[in-house]
Amino acid sequence: MGPFVETWKGIAPAVQRSERWCRYMARRGHDPLPVFKVGGIVRLYIADLDAWLMRQRGEARNDNSSVALASATGSLRPAA
Numbered sequence: 001m002g003p004f005v006e007t008w009k010g011i012a013p014a015v016q017r018s019e020r021w022c023r024y025m026a027r028r029g030h031d032p033l034p035v036f037k038v039g040g041i042v043r044l045y046i047a048d049l050d051a052w053l054m055r056q057r058g059e060a061r062n063d064n065s066s067v068a069l070a071s072a073t074g075s076l077r078p079a080a
Helices: 009-015 020-027 046-073
Strands: 004-006 035-038 040-046
Touching: 004 020, 009 020, 009 040, 009 046, 020 046, 040 046
Parallel strands: none
Antiparallel strands: 004 040, 035 040
């Protein structure tokens, strides 16, 4: 695989998700999937994808730890 992936059909297998999911994640407001267009063709750099995935995994760990902390303390609210 080269330094980037083109088209939604190529991006979806690289992310191991559906094309629809990829389009949704590219449009979201907070930390979208790092795609860009070149002459109307969507591209995703593999290095940008790796960095984005690391950020997503870090956020998931933070979310899980706050929920675990809230359940351990008996609070119904997640820890801030």
